[in-house]
Amino acid sequence: MRIAELIPTRRPFLSLEFFPPKERDTWPKFFAEVEKLKALDPLFVSVTYGAGGGTQANTLDVVTHLKREMGLEPMAHLTCVGASSAALGEFLRAISDAGIENVLALRGDPPKGVADFTFAGQEFQHASDLVRFIRVNFPHMGIGVAGTPTMHPESATLEDDLKWLKHKVDAGGQFVVSQLFFDNALFLDFVGRLRERGVSVPVLPGIMPIVSMKGAEFIASLNGKAVFGKHYAAIEAAFAKGGDDAVRELGLAHATSQIQGLMDAGVPGVHLYPLNRAEACLEIINNIKM
Numbered sequence: 001m002r003i004a005e006l007i008p009t010r011r012p013f014l015s016l017e018f019f020p021p022k023e024r025d026t027w028p029k030f031f032a033e034v035e036k037l038k039a040l041d042p043l044f045v046s047v048t049y050g051a052g053g054g055t056q057a058n059t060l061d062v063v064t065h066l067k068r069e070m071g072l073e074p075m076a077h078l079t080c081v082g083a084s085s086a087a088l089g090e091f092l093r094a095i096s097d098a099g100i101e102n103v104l105a106l107r108g109d110p111p112k113g114v115a116d117f118t119f120a121g122q123e124f125q126h127a128s129d130l131v132r133f134i135r136v137n138f139p140h141m142g143i144g145v146a147g148t149p150t151m152h153p154e155s156a157t158l159e160d161d162l163k164w165l166k167h168k169v170d171a172g173g174q175f176v177v178s179q180l181f182f183d184n185a186l187f188l189d190f191v192g193r194l195r196e197r198g199v200s201v202p203v204l205p206g207i208m209p210i211v212s213m214k215g216a217e218f219i220a221s222l223n224g225k226a227v228f229g230k231h232y233a234a235i236e237a238a239f240a241k242g243g244d245d246a247v248r249e250l251g252l253a254h255a256t257s258q259i260q261g262l263m264d265a266g267v268p269g270v271h272l273y274p275l276n277r278a279e280a281c282l283e284i285i286n287n288i289k290m
């Protein structure tokens with residue numbers, strides 16, 4: 001079912017994001033973690049592509065398995081940077097044939113190691129181009145888009161970013177999944193500003209529990225330290241004092257308090273990034289009063 005139609009059926013809900021491990025021989029272990037997370041009864045699960053998420057083929061095979069073998073409602077991430085309409089069409093047809101009804105339409109980051117890469121002249125320059133392409137060629141497909149409460153690093157101002165996010169929704173984005181953030185006030189302000197601009201689609205907060213210093217460093221390498229706000233210094237202080245045990249304790253307490261605060265503020269649901277590991281998420285959700 002399309003996620004936009006599922007969202008009004010339950011409040012609040014949880015959704016989960018997975019990244020397909022690159023090594024296929026580790027997939028049984030990965031699916032075992034997913035099986036444990038089924039206890040949270042996620043409204044949908046999303047599967048990344050590229051940027052640490054492996055290949056398009058992995059995304060396709062994982063969403064197919066989650067749908068057919070595990071009875072979950074998957075959303076495939078799809079990036080358009082450097083891609084042709086033929087290649088994007090082929091992937092969309094393949095997921096459609098597998099019964100997948102939802103895509104998170106993303107631009108993606110500039111390819112690493114390509115000197116002088118520029119978006120100008122590319123067939124797809126912005127995520128909104130991909131949203132339009134899907135709307136026209138795969139009109140039955142549900143479409144989510146990404147939003148960044150801390151402002152996308154390429155934007156000059158938050159105003160610009162909000163303007164382009166509205167543009168992406170107007171092109172056919174049916175709901176927004178947010179980039180991770182660690183300060184609820186930023187997210188709630190972001191949603192308020194979108195509402196002032198007439199964006200009425202659901203905006204799902206993305207929450208990631210940080211459970212190790214390595215995990216924090218990995219996220220910083222993908223998204224920059226700015227995304228953490230003051231939380232990065234707190235993680236470093238915890239690590240210096242008590243190593244990863246202290247980071248985990250801090251990370252779980254922080255994510256629990258964030259999710260509780262967001263639910264109390266009336267968000268429709270929370271999108272959790274479990275980093276393919278069930279234990280921490282189950283611990284957090286057990287402590288939430290829904």
Ligand SMILES: Cc1cc2nc3c(=O)[nH]c(=O)nc-3n(C[C@H](O)[C@H](O)[C@H](O)COP(=O)(O)OP(=O)(O)OC[C@H]3O[C@@H](n4cnc5c(N)ncnc54)[C@H](O)[C@@H]3O)c2cc1C
Binds near residue numbers: 047146160
């Ligand atoms: C929930 C979530 C999941 C993600 N999953 C993945 C994944 O699986 N794989 C992956 O590789 N990456 C993923 N990303 C990262 C994403 O690809 C990067 O953040 C990327 O840099 C921007 O993607 P976007 O879809 O937000 O791009 P866009 O919406 O195109 O925005 C990118 C920048 O361009 C600006 N902009 C947008 N439209 C226009 C326009 N028409 N004219 C001028 N400026 C414009 C925006 O304000 C922003 O600064 C994810 C991000 C999020 C939040």
